[in-house]
Amino acid sequence: MSKMLNVALPKGRLGEKVYDMFEKAGFSCPSIKENNRKLIFENQEAGVRYFWVKPSDVAIYVERGAADIGVAGKDILLEYNPDVYELLDLNIGKCNMAVAAKADFVDDRSKTLKVATKFTNIAKAYYSAQGRDIDIIHLNGSIELAPILALSDVIVDIVETGATLKENNLVVVEKFKDISARLIANKANFSFKSEQIEKLQKSLKEQTENL
Amino acid sequence: MDKFILSGEEQAVFALRSLYKKYGYAQYKMSKFEEYDLYAKNKDFLVSDNVITFTDTDGKLLALKPDVTLSIIKNDKDNHDSIKKVFYNEHVYRVSKGTKSFKEIMQIGLECVGAVDDYSVIEVLYLASQSLKEISKESVLDISHLGLVKSVLDYAGLTESAKEKVALSLSQKNLQAVQSVAKEQGLDEKKTSLLEKLVTTYGKAEKVEKELGAFCVSGEIEEQVKSLKVVIESLKTLDAIDNVNVDFSVVSDMNYYNGVVFKGFVSGIPTSILSGGQYDNLMQKMGKKSKAIGFAVYLDEIDRLYENKGQFNVDVAVKYEGASVDAVNKVVKEQIAKGKTVFAGKVLPETLKYKELVVLEGK
Numbered sequence: 001m002s003k004m005l006n007v008a009l010p011k012g013r014l015g016e017k018v019y020d021m022f023e024k025a026g027f028s029c030p031s032i033k034e035n036n037r038k039l040i041f042e043n044q045e046a047g048v049r050y051f052w053v054k055p056s057d058v059a060i061y062v063e064r065g066a067a068d069i070g071v072a073g074k075d076i077l078l079e080y081n082p083d084v085y086e087l088l089d090l091n092i093g094k095c096n097m098a099v100a101a102k103a104d105f106v107d108d109r110s111k112t113l114k115v116a117t118k119f120t121n122i123a124k125a126y127y128s129a130q131g132r133d134i135d136i137i138h139l140n141g142s143i144e145l146a147p148i149l150a151l152s153d154v155i156v157d158i159v160e161t162g163a164t165l166k167e168n169n170l171v172v173v174e175k176f177k178d179i180s181a182r183l184i185a186n187k188a189n190f191s192f193k194s195e196q197i198e199k200l201q202k203s204l205k206e207q208t209e210n211l
Numbered sequence: 212m213d214k215f216i217l218s219g220e221e222q223a224v225f226a227l228r229s230l231y232k233k234y235g236y237a238q239y240k241m242s243k244f245e246e247y248d249l250y251a252k253n254k255d256f257l258v259s260d261n262v263i264t265f266t267d268t269d270g271k272l273l274a275l276k277p278d279v280t281l282s283i284i285k286n287d288k289d290n291h292d293s294i295k296k297v298f299y300n301e302h303v304y305r306v307s308k309g310t311k312s313f314k315e316i317m318q319i320g321l322e323c324v325g326a327v328d329d330y331s332v333i334e335v336l337y338l339a340s341q342s343l344k345e346i347s348k349e350s351v352l353d354i355s356h357l358g359l360v361k362s363v364l365d366y367a368g369l370t371e372s373a374k375e376k377v378a379l380s381l382s383q384k385n386l387q388a389v390q391s392v393a394k395e396q397g398l399d400e401k402k403t404s405l406l407e408k409l410v411t412t413y414g415k416a417e418k419v420e421k422e423l424g425a426f427c428v429s430g431e432i433e434e435q436v437k438s439l440k441v442v443i444e445s446l447k448t449l450d451a452i453d454n455v456n457v458d459f460s461v462v463s464d465m466n467y468y469n470g471v472v473f474k475g476f477v478s479g480i481p482t483s484i485l486s487g488g489q490y491d492n493l494m495q496k497m498g499k500k501s502k503a504i505g506f507a508v509y510l511d512e513i514d515r516l517y518e519n520k521g522q523f524n525v526d527v528a529v530k531y532e533g534a535s536v537d538a539v540n541k542v543v544k545e546q547i548a549k550g551k552t553v554f555a556g557k558v559l560p561e562t563l564k565y566k567e568l569v570v571l572e573g574k
């Protein structure tokens with residue numbers, strides 16, 4: 001096969017871990033380990049091209065076909081609902097989508113709940129399933145500040161170890177969704193590169209089962 | 212006529228029109244507007260809920276068409292003894308997912324309404340596969356069979372909400388999500404493996420055909436498998452199987468569609484450009500006894516396939532300063548007679564790229 005497989009990897013520690021798994025699956029690209037500012041790496045022999053993108057952008061690259069496949073967190077997939085195949089749970093980058101609040105928070109159902117979050121759609125879906133009237137406050141970062149400054153009653157955010165919450169005197173009210181990294185593929189490109197993608201998928205599956 | 216003068220979209224329109232005409236499909240021209248009521252009643256049939264509406268002079272609420280199929284069948288006389296074959300080539304107005312704003316999309320498609328039988332289904336599938344081939348050398352038509360999918364979901368005895376979850380996961384090829392639904396529902400191994408097979412069975416139609424036997428655990432499923440096999444066999448005989456895949460991840464709304472549903476892809480365009488299926492259920496909802504099948508090709512992305520032929524806007528730029536009109540005309544005519552494209556101006560735009568520059572000085 002002469003077709004290059006284009007892979008969007010999330011920048012950061014998770015992406016490096018993912019690359020190691022891809023390498024084991026036979027899609028190596030040694031130049032990626034060099035310490036430089038390049039964003040795109042290619043290995044003609046293995047027929048693969050990697051690029052580093054912002055984690056929350058992986059799904060966009062894949063949905064629009066700039067990348068054939070990529071690795072994105074389930075949180076991003078739930079939030080943006082891209083039209084892609086979700087081929088495999090890689091079982092890494094595990095965390096939870098959770099509601100958190102100040103330790104002395106008392107849920108008053110007679111009031112509209114003020115919710116600060118980066119994940120507007122996830123928060124809306126979670127509360128509308130409960131028939132709860134909420135006021136969403138979209139923030140791009142430092143979500144933990146919101147309840148402390150009484151900007152919101154609760155936050156909906158990703159919780160990994162809970163250390164950040166603890167340091168800011170917040171507690172988890174409810175963990176409502178398991179999050180982990182997923183292998184995703186563009187639906188159109190999958191049809192034309194299914195052989196390579198299946199090979200990769202098979203090896204990744206074996207690797208996750210042996211984790 | 213110079214073919215390259217046509218844009219990719221126009222080339223495709225010409226090729227597809229002539230293809231559909233050959234098979235006896237008549238062109239169906241429509242007005243741009245439709246009563247909004249039609250879409251309000253069949254909202255889920257539309258790709259997006261958003262419709263551009265406006266009030267007509269008599270107070271009626273009208274919409275710019277987001278879809279053509281509904282308008283065609285609304286006006287259908289419901290002659291279910293005979294068959295009506297039409298094709299259309301219209302603009303539709305939809306919200307594009309990325310920008311969340313309205314977009315005008317050129318759509319060409321065909322509908323086959325009335326006494327739809329095996330032959331009509333095969334003909335429509337054949338035309339779909341040929342349409343893709345007209346557009347690109349490298350294409351894939353993914354076919355699914357909702358009758359088969361539905362009978363498997365029924366056999367597994369899933370609740371309605373579990374069925375919806377499985378259908379969604381199926382459309383994402385998300386095997387693990389299907390497995391977790393099966394677990395939640397307490398399905399036994401046999402039923403679970405059947406659901407898994409819906410996700411894992413895909414690929415070249417000829418390959419998948421051999422694997423379909425594994426689905427036959429009940430008479431009802433077997434009947435649906437048979438119906439899919441008829442489709443595959445007929446396409447084989449027509450020598451139109453090479454770009455056809457069977458893939459159950461093509462899931463259309465089962466409230467409207469039944470039987471075969473399909474999506475077409477061409478290499479180089481990241482989304483499906485063709486989509487269609489059999490929609491007897493929609494006909495029933497609209498109170499008609501006829502059956503129907505059809506598809507649409509979306510042409511808005513097609514220009515991606517046709518590379519810019521050159522790095523130039525024109526072959527020759529003619530810059531005249533004070534030269535007489537006749538003198539400029541003469542030069543322009545000469546160049547055009549040589550088959551060149553010409554841009555003449557007193558001052559040339561800065562952005563104009565040309566291969567050759569002719570300067571005409573005045574007296």
